[in-house]
Structures are given as structure tokens and as C-alpha cells.
Amino acid sequence: MDVNDQIHAQLVKAGVRLAATLPDDWVNSLIRRVAKDNQIRHVPVGREAETIAVCAGAFFGGVRSVAIMGNTGLLTCTGEMATLTLRHAIPVFCIVSGRGSIDDHKVYQEVQGRRTIPLLQAYDYPYRVIDKADEIESIPDAYEWHRLQKRPFVLFLTKKLLGVKNA
């Protein structure tokens, strides 16, 4: 069972039945893994803010969901997250690639590497960075906790955890 299988298994354990996604090369394998599960409705979207909106709508249908995207997309949609989910106190569980970390040497990732977490802190969005495989089993707890927090929660996956080579 690889790391994406493990994350998928924990999302299933948390009761997730819908995934709204937009690709980033670090999380594409996870997106493919989730999309392969016939018990999870896969909703590809046109831009990352829509992952938040899909999940917010699913919340009111009683369906547990996850938004999967890259760090760039998260950075660009934090304001819309605020006006929708902070405004109405709606929990949304996000899994995001930790792009822009010290081991990510793509020039177009450097801004998000420096500014996404300070921005999350400014909005008071809780987050956690998962760097080791044995931390993946905390996902069901994190899921329950984010519902209690009534706001978006971001789980960052590191390059080391994902075993990314060339991206």
C-alpha cells in the first residue's frame, strides 16, 4: 500500500464520499487514487475556489467531502474561502501539496512557499503539515476536528511524504 493508498484509506475511514479536485503534479496520484473509488463522487473543477464551493454545498447534503489541490490554487482562493466558509461557518477539509518548500526548486512555487502559511494564519484557518507516513492515520481525527472548528482546514502533504522525484 503506497502513500496515496494510505491517504485514500484514511479518507474512507473518515467517511468521505465526495472529492472535488484540481490537479497539481504532487497530488495527481492521490487524485487518480480517489477517482478510482466508485464510492467517492469525483468532481473535477475549473479553478480551486470551486473545490471549496462544491464541498460547502455537499456539507448541506450531509455528505463528507475533501478538496484536493495544489498550493498555488489554495493561495489564490483564500479570499473566496473566507467570504463563503468563514462567513457561514462551513467546514471544508482540504488536502494540498506543500509546494514551495525548501526542497521544491521550481521558481513559480516560491511565493506560495513563503506566503501561504502566513496567509492561513491571518485568516485563522487551521492547518497541519504531514511529512511522515505514520502521521497519515491522524486524518480521521483531523476530519472530525475540522467540523468542530467550523472552518476550512488544510492538510499539507510534503514532497518527502509523497516521494516526488522530478516534479
Place this chain on the structure above:
Amino acid sequence: MKTNDAMRVLAAHRGDAVVVCALGMAANEWWAVTRSEDSFYMHGGMGLAATFALGLALSIPETPVWVLNSDGSLCMNLGCLLTEAGQQPKNLKHFVVDNQCYQTVENMPMVNQNGADYTAIARGAGIAQAVLVDNLADLERQLPEIVAAPGPYFIQLRVDAEPDYQRAPPATYEGPEMKYRFGRAMEKKLGIKVFGPRGY
């Protein structure tokens, strides 16, 4: 066609539909006409009402879901049509209240006012059923067929721009109260669990 009159016709044909309203004038008029709590009146996230409604529709596939979008919100996120078309939700009807202006900000003109064909855009995005309705008689005549047809269905409602947006004030509750009233209404209406045993 006045927005309030169009909302009255929609309300008469609503049946069991759950309604999501984009923020602004259309939401205010829907509240004025229906006072319904099984409608979600979005107070932020401009451009995201249709995608929010899609997430809801996919979660309750046996229940009709209507989104009362606005032209301003649609223009802010035209990509919502692609996302919607990608899912082909049979229970979703997408109404766009099109008054060709940003009515709640002093009727400033809509981007590319008079120059865009939203139904053509919707069809181009992959929503095969897309119609423009610009008068009450046609709305009355066409709505039963629209309601009965499987979705997705895109309906552009061309309405008059009206100068006084405060004529129809917003719903009398907002923010977290909107969440709980709507969530509880969903639980009662559909027999589902939105909130856990401790209320969150």
C-alpha cells in the same frame, strides 16, 4: 419582466426543490416572495453559488436543486458551467437572473453589457438544454416543461433593471444562523443528517 414577478412564477412551480441563491438582488427577491428557510441565501463567495448548488445537488440526487444565480455572479465564474457540465446532474436547474447590470452597486453596467449570449456560452460549455426567457407569459408556459425535464438545464431570465435594490431587503438572518437554519431545514425536509449528535 420584473424580477419579483419572475420569482413569483418560479415559486409557484418550485415543488420540492431546494434553492440556492447567489448574493444580491435575486436572493432578496426570492426571500421577499417565499420567506423559505429551505433556501440558502449566499452572503459571500460571489461567483460560487452555482458550484455550491452543484455540490449540494450531487449529495442529494433524488431531490431537485435550483440555483438562482445572477449575471454578475455568473460572469465572475463562467467556469462553473464547465464544472456543472462535467457532472451532468439530473436534479439541477440553473437559473440566471439577468438584469444586465450590477444592481446592488448603483446599477453599474454588466461587463460586456448587451454583448454576451449566456445561453450560447452554457451550450458551448456542455449544457445542452439552455434557453433564454424574457417575458412572464413565456416563463409561465415553459416552466412546467423545464421543471419536468432532467437536468442540467440552464435558464437565462432576462429581467428589467430596477433602480431601488432596497425595495426587497435581504433575508433577516445571515452568516452562521444561515448555516444552521438551512442545515436544519435540510434535515427536516430530507431526513438526512447534516450536523452530528453534538450539533456541529
